[in-house]
Amino acid sequence: MVNLQINRAIFSVLLLSILSIYLLSEKPANVAYAQANDDIKIIESKATGIDPKKIVFQITLDSQSSIKEIELNYILESPETNVGGTQNIDAQGKSGYQLFITELSTNDSSRYIPIGVTLTYSWTIESDTGTLFTTEKQTYVFLDGRFDWKKKESNTVEVFYYGDDQRGVTGIGAAKDTLERIAGLLQVEVPYKVKIVIWDTEKNGEAAQRSRGSTFDAAVSTLGTRVATDLVHIYETRGSYADTTRHEIAHIVTHVAGDGSIGKIPAWLDEGTAVYAQKTTTGREFALKQAVRQNTLFRPKTEGVGAPNTSKTVDAFYGQSHAMVTFIISTWGEQKFSELFSVIKAGSTPDGAFQAVYGVDLDDFYNQYRNHEGLEPIEFQNTELQTAPKASATQPPYTIATGTKITSDSKTNKQNSSISSPSTSIDSKDSANRKGRSALTVGLITILLAVILGFASFRLVKQ
Numbered sequence: 157m158v159n160l161q162i163n164r165a166i167f168s169v170l171l172l173s174i175l176s177i178y179l180l181s182e183k184p185a186n187v188a189y190a191q192a193n194d195d196i197k198i199i200e201s202k203a204t205g206i207d208p209k210k211i212v213f214q215i216t217l218d219s220q221s222s223i224k225e226i227e228l229n230y231i232l233e234s235p236e237t238n239v240g241g242t243q244n245i246d247a248q249g250k251s252g253y254q255l256f257i258t259e260l261s262t263n264d265s266s267r268y269i270p271i272g273v274t275l276t277y278s279w280t281i282e283s284d285t286g287t288l289f290t291t292e293k294q295t296y297v298f299l300d301g302r303f304d305w306k307k308k309e310s311n312t313v314e315v316f317y318y319g320d321d322q323r324g325v326t327g328i329g330a331a332k333d334t335l336e337r338i339a340g341l342l343q344v345e346v347p348y349k350v351k352i353v354i355w356d357t358e359k360n361g362e363a364a365q366r367s368r369g370s371t372f373d374a375a376v377s378t379l380g381t382r383v384a385t386d387l388v389h390i391y392e393t394r395g396s397y398a399d400t401t402r403h404e405i406a407h408i409v410t411h412v413a414g415d416g417s418i419g420k421i422p423a424w425l426d427e428g429t430a431v432y433a434q435k436t437t438t439g440r441e442f443a444l445k446q447a448v449r450q451n452t453l454f455r456p457k458t459e460g461v462g463a464p465n466t467s468k469t470v471d472a473f474y475g476q477s478h479a480m481v482t483f484i485i486s487t488w489g490e491q492k493f494s495e496l497f498s499v500i501k502a503g504s505t506p507d508g509a510f511q512a513v514y515g516v517d518l519d520d521f522y523n524q525y526r527n528h529e530g531l532e533p534i535e536f537q538n539t540e541l542q543t544a545p546k547a548s549a550t551q552p553p554y555t556i557a558t559g560t561k562i563t564s565d566s567k568t569n570k571q572n573s574s575i576s577s578p579s580t581s582i583d584s585k586d587s588a589n590r591k592g593r594s595a596l597t598v599g600l601i602t603i604l605l606a607v608i609l610g611f612a613s614f615r616l617v618k619q
């Protein structure tokens with residue numbers, strides 16, 4: 157966090173340079189306005205997304221009193237839970253016409269604010285004698301400042317893209333279609349507008365992705381990710397990005413249908429349904445066939461314990477998950493499939509939900525599926541598993557690729573959540589109303605929508 161107080165000359169140069177890279181077709185961020193009380197006049201306040209890693213907030217004011225401190229309060233808007241943070245600027249006790257700038261780091265080890273998120277923010281200005289003024293709330297849609305963004309919108313979907321207009325057309329078409337189809341399959345409605353951000357190549361979209369762990373398999377690349385409950389990133393548009401869009405949009409619907417405050421759908425069911433939403437799944441079928449041949453299928457009951465982390469295991473995981481979902485639907489029908497989700501959402505374990513809806517437990521189901529693939533059934537020990545099904549259910553296996561495992565638990569408190577990953581563990585509290593003074597503290601307490609709500613990444617092998 158960098159706090160700067162700059163004189164007018166530097167301000168002008170900086171402003172021009174920022175504006176030159178911020179050539180958005182729409183400019184929701186640049187809300188220039190004037191507010192005043194007797195003592196202080198706000199000339200301008202705005203937010204600018206420089207690139208996926210940084211938002212610059214700036215306020216220009218004119219005051220008679222000497223300003224001691226300026227505090228920026230921001231909230232990341234989300235359909236389910238709003239979190240935010242505070243940035244403080246030491247104003248050094250000066251009066252008169254002044255510009256203050258604070259940079260919000262949006263993608264580092266302690267914080268990930270995904271591109272496409274809407275922030276609301278306000279400033280509180282303090283003099284030596286106390287609070288002078290709190291500005292009106294402003295809204296800012298965080299977009300990647302390196303590109304000229306365009307927007308297409310329907311009543312259910314909002315697509316941000318740049319370059320070829322076909323990207324917007326394809327994105328919105330695939331999203332609307334999938335929302336309808338998968339919401340119909342799972343008998344739910346997504347109660348909020350879905351947002352999609354489309355880059356052109358994974359290389360250009362890479363900076364917008366959450367930092368990967370060092371164990372990340374370089375042969376696995378990210379085509380798209382659901383980064384928040386209502387927000388999807390599509391990084392690569394060479395190839396079938398309509399299918400990537402279908403896959404990621406399906407994750408939005410599965411979350412609505414199957415994730416409750418206690419019950420969470422297991423990753424294989426989530427991913428299997430997302431692949432089911434695609435039109436083509438060729439690469440995964442090949443990997444599945446190989447896994448069947450080598451008898452290396454994973455056991456759904458313990459899925460998530462040994463997470464796949466290579467291109468081969470990742471593809472086989474998608475392939476088997478998809479094949480199991482297809483098998484479930486063709487065996488028991490769509491109506492029962494939607495019930496499976498709602499029973500899990502109501503708090504049941506996947507095992508319990510299978511028993512309630514299909515009359516078989518997960519291992520029985522797995523043996524039926526193995527039989528379907530021409531494999532012998534397995535005699536599972538009728539003992540308690542070392543890993544509780546619920547815990548494994550909340551850890552999407554692909555998070556090993558993103559370097560993060562999600563153990564968010566919204567039942568305790570909507571404003572509390574915890575993140576754990578192979579290398580880091582952060583316990584955070586909502587800081588929307590918190591008066592954090594330390595930049596470090598602010599960094600730690602700021603939680604990301606995406607991290608809370610979980611990643612569901614969609615990956616393929618680079619050719």
Ligand SMILES: [Zn+2]
Nearest residue numbers: 430612613614
């Ligand atoms: Zn996925």
